[in-house]
Amino acid sequence: xxxxxxxxxxxxxxxxxxxxxxxxxxxxxxxxxxxxxxxxxxxxxxxxxxxxxxxxxxxxxxxxxxxxxxxxxxxxxxxx
Numbered sequence: 001x002x003x004x005x006x007x008x009x010x011x012x013x014x015x016x017x018x019x020x021x022x023x024x025x026x027x028x029x030x031x032x033x034x035x036x037x038x039x040x041x042x043x044x045x046x047x048x049x050x051x052x053x054x055x056x057x058x059x060x061x062x063x064x065x066x067x068x069x070x071x072x073x074x075x076x077x078x079x080x
Contacts, residue, residue: 010033015036
């Protein structure tokens with residue numbers, strides 16, 4: 001996954017945002033590009049987590065069922 005430290009070249013993008021929000025961001029010296037990249041990194045990571053969970057739902061359910069029935073290898077060794 002790309003990060004804000006990525007070596008990928010920057011590309012211009014035209015965006016439309018609420019004018020009051022833009023004004024407030026400028027008044028508070030928020031770097032719009034950095035803020036957008038940070039927000040997009042979080043959104044992309046969340047979406048990829050959702051997709052991974054959906055793609056692996058059956059395997060996770062099967063593993064959980066196995067553990068419910070058989071336990072885990074360390075059941076006899078744990079002290080907690």
